[in-house]
Structure formats: structure tokens, C-alpha cells
Amino acid sequence: MQILHFDIKPHNILLDENFTPKISDFGLAKLYPTKGSIASLTAARGTIGYMAPELFYKNIGRVSYKADVYSFGMLLLEIAGKRKNLEIAGKRKNLNATAENLSQIYYPFLVYDQFSSGKLTIEDSSEEENKLARKMIITGLWCIQMQPCNRPPMNKVLDMLEGDLESLELPPRPLLYPAESMNMDGEESSSISSDVTS
Numbered sequence: 001m002q003i004l005h006f007d008i009k010p011h012n013i014l015l016d017e018n019f020t021p022k023i024s025d026f027g028l029a030k031l032y033p034t035k036g037s038i039a040s041l042t043a044a045r046g047t048i049g050y051m052a053p054e055l056f057y058k059n060i061g062r063v064s065y066k067a068d069v070y071s072f073g074m075l076l077l078e079i080a081g082k083r084k085n086l087e088i089a090g091k092r093k094n095l096n097a098t099a100e101n102l103s104q105i106y107y108p109f110l111v112y113d114q115f116s117s118g119k120l121t122i123e124d125s126s127e128e129e130n131k132l133a134r135k136m137i138i139t140g141l142w143c144i145q146m147q148p149c150n151r152p153p154m155n156k157v158l159d160m161l162e163g164d165l166e167s168l169e170l171p172p173r174p175l176l177y178p179a180e181s182m183n184m185d186g187e188e189s190s191s192i193s194s195d196v197t198s
Contacts, residue, residue, distance in 0.1 A: 001031045004063075006045040006055075008071035010078060050074045053178070054148055060178045066148035069157065073143020077111055080136035081120075108144055108174040111137060116170060131165055138168045146175040 005012075006028040014022045028045040041063055044055040052070035054061045114120035115137055125133065139160040145151050150171075152160065160168060 002034050002065065004030045004032060004065060005068050005071070006030065007047055007050070008068055008075055009047050009050045010075065013075070046071065052148070053146055057178050060146060061148040064148060065154070066151045069143050069151045069154060070148075072154075072157065073140040073151070074108075076136045076140030076143065077108060080133040080140060081107075081111055106176055108141065109176070112141060112173050115141075116173075135161060135165045135168065138165075138170060141174060142171045144174050145171060146178060 003026070005023060005026065007025060008023070012023060012025045014024050016022060030041070030045075041055070044051060046052075046055060046067075050071045052063075052067035054063055055067060111120065115134070120137075139157060142152055142160070143157060
């Protein structure tokens, strides 16, 4: 059996005296067989902002361990960007609901757009910390792909975090809702690297 946590977020990651992370709060967790690829749920579970889209959009894929991969990706983006400490084009930005541009409201859009344009820097960090943050951002962006099949499994996520930054490629821009993943002909578009998802 394996555990699907369904609520991976900063509040549920505890650090011991050696700063070793421990996952807590298994109140929404569900056991399912390691040979199984799909979990059956009667209702969505998790915290808004960290919940995988397949938990509420039933037409994009079945619920599996990839739901926790999505939550972990959002956690990585938040840690890497220190959320409110992102420096964009020399100005400090906070997210606000009255922003004119959607990329200022949906955090992954903000991170992706600024990262891909080379304008994203992490303030008050060394070159090594900045490199680690960039690696976490690319990995996090892969983890939050809309379609569960486009997210890497956790063993690949670990390989990405432990590997070289130069070997990582930027994934497609994250989507906010499933209709964005359809092209004009109504066919699903996918530009995923087979190296990342296998």
C-alpha cells in the first residue's frame, strides 16, 4: 500500500531540530495499492491552491499519486520564490486581487512569465542559492502541469532536484483551467518531454 496525502502544503511540513522535514496532518490521506494507478474519491480533498486540478475537473484525468506531485510542485514554487520576496524587473511585487493582468493573480503564471523572460531574481541570495531556486522553479513548474500524465513521477522529481540545472528544460506554461489545454480544433495539445514523464 502507499499513501496519498492530498494536503501537501507549507503548514503540513514540519522541521525537526536538524531541519529535517517531516510531513504531518494525514487527516485527508488515503491508502491505495502500489499496483493501482487510480484512486476513487467521493469528494475533492486538500487546500485550494495546492489541490491538483483532477480533484475538481473530472475530465482531465483520474486521481492518482500525481495529485501529490502537483501539491509538491506548488510547495516548491512557493519555497523557491519566497512568495512575496520575488523581485521582478527591479521592483518588488506582491500579488493582489485587483491586478489588471492575470499573471499577477495566479502565482505560477507570474513565476513562469518572469522566469522565461529572465526577469525573475530572488533578492538577498547568493549565486548558489539563486541556482538552487531556479532548479526548484523548473521542477515545480513540471510538477504543476494540468494533465496528470504530463507531471513527472516523484522519483524523476528527485532526480531533477539533485541533478544539474543545465540538464533541465522549461516545461510548457502552466494552465489555469482545462479548456486552455485544447487547441482550436478541440484536440488536446501536448508538448511534454518524454524524458521527464517516463
